[in-house]
Amino acid sequence: MAAFLARQMLGNRSGKILKTAYSSSGTLVGRSFWSSNIPITVTLLHGDGIGPEIAEAVKQVFTVASAPIEWEEHYVCTETDPRTNSFLTLECLESLRCNKFGLKGPTEMPLPSRKGRLRREIQFYAKVRPFFSFPGYKTRYDDVDLIIIRENTQGEYSGIEHQVVKGVVQSLEIITHEASLRIAEYAFHYAKTHGRKKVSAIHKSNIMQKTDGLFLKCCQEVAIKYPEIIYEEVVIDTCCMMLVKNPSVFDVLLMPNLYGDIISNLCAELVGGLGLTPSCNIGEDGLALAEVVHDSAPDIAGMNLANPTAMLLSGVMLLRHLELNEEAEQIHKAITKTIAEGKHRTPDLGGTSTTTEFTEAICDHLIIS
Numbered sequence: 001m002a003a004f005l006a007r008q009m010l011g012n013r014s015g016k017i018l019k020t021a022y023s024s025s026g027t028l029v030g031r032s033f034w035s036s037n038i039p040i041t042v043t044l045l046h047g048d049g050i051g052p053e054i055a056e057a058v059k060q061v062f063t064v065a066s067a068p069i070e071w072e073e074h075y076v077c078t079e080t081d082p083r084t085n086s087f088l089t090l091e092c093l094e095s096l097r098c099n100k101f102g103l104k105g106p107t108e109m110p111l112p113s114r115k116g117r118l119r120r121e122i123q124f125y126a127k128v129r130p131f132f133s134f135p136g137y138k139t140r141y142d143d144v145d146l147i148i149i150r151e152n153t154q155g156e157y158s159g160i161e162h163q164v165v166k167g168v169v170q171s172l173e174i175i176t177h178e179a180s181l182r183i184a185e186y187a188f189h190y191a192k193t194h195g196r197k198k199v200s201a202i203h204k205s206n207i208m209q210k211t212d213g214l215f216l217k218c219c220q221e222v223a224i225k226y227p228e229i230i231y232e233e234v235v236i237d238t239c240c241m242m243l244v245k246n247p248s249v250f251d252v253l254l255m256p257n258l259y260g261d262i263i264s265n266l267c268a269e270l271v272g273g274l275g276l277t278p279s280c281n282i283g284e285d286g287l288a289l290a291e292v293v294h295d296s297a298p299d300i301a302g303m304n305l306a307n308p309t310a311m312l313l314s315g316v317m318l319l320r321h322l323e324l325n326e327e328a329e330q331i332h333k334a335i336t337k338t339i340a341e342g343k344h345r346t347p348d349l350g351g352t353s354t355t356t357e358f359t360e361a362i363c364d365h366l367i368i369s
Helices: 051-064 090-099 113-122 177-193 211-223 236-245 257-271 309-321 325-341 355-368
Strands: 005-009 016-022 028-035 040-045 069-074 101-104 126-132 145-151 161-165 168-171 198-203 230-235 252-255 280-282 288-291
Touching: 040 051, 040 090, 051 069, 051 309, 051 325, 051 355, 069 090, 090 101, 090 113, 101 309, 126 177, 126 257, 145 177, 145 257, 177 198, 177 211, 177 252, 198 211, 198 236, 198 257, 211 230, 230 236, 236 257, 252 257, 280 309, 288 309, 309 325, 325 355
Parallel strands: 040 069, 040 101, 101 288, 145 252, 198 230, 198 252
Antiparallel strands: 005 016, 016 028, 126 145, 126 280, 161 168, 280 288
16 A cells, blocks of 8 residues: 555644654554644743753744744653652643643653653653764764664563562563564654665564564564665674764664663764754654753753753754754754854853853854855
8 A cells, every 4th residue: 555644633722733644554653743824832841950941942942943833831840740650740741642742851860760651651652863973073973874763662661670589680571563563664664754775673682582583573574565775683782883883884773672772872972972962752643752861960050051952953853743844954954053163062062152152153043044
């Protein structure tokens, strides 16, 4: 069955139009939205630490770029909300479910599994992490351009652990056929629609023969439907070696949860660190939560020194998801030009500019363009 798009008007305050995408085999791979003349309502979760500062930078840049976004602002909990057993309040969760789209700042959490709980509860099944070099900002490699697509709900992050006997504990890696097919379909469809040539399935099936073996089987099943996309399988440790040696050999990397977490941090360092790398969680029915993955940097909170790049680029990913491609491209180019010029860089990028100065420089490039 040929790929097709189905449109449906959603009768809500955001004036959104729903576009449903199916793969060539008829499998649902995602839904996205774009607005009419009415601004799209997006849940903005400031985060803590430097979160409120970089959230303000995003709002300022989006305003100058005339992005048709209306922010519904919420603040996360510094401690677990007993109503949700999460760092998000019940009001935050209801806002995300209602608006469908969100942008989240950094959060400092004593229990990392809270993020996993959020992804499972709202079913953000795919985490998309692009990594690309910035012209004019020198790192070890100048030509990094790859995408990590990570299954977001299962694997070792399922949170199923128990004590077998005293002194012996066990953690279970959960891999299912349904979730693996879903993430594989998403990755191959992403590669096809974004002009990518190759998908690399990352695994450790030589050791985890049942779990990673099932994941690979699902990837192989989907790969057959996309003969125009090169498909390969790479053991996780070999993948790490190849990334450090020559990251340009990869294009789209598809992997289970734990491997994606580790490899994402490795790739961030290839392009300058977590402060430069965006991410976006994708769920059913077009649900999307773009977020930064760096920490909340409480040591510089309130000092006007934070780098808003990762949150801005995460916002750009959200704009692209909403098919606001013109605004997304303008903001992306303004960020790239600001960093390339080198006149206004925050301390983490080797400069002396404040958050305000860096943000204003980006806005100046938007006005000029």
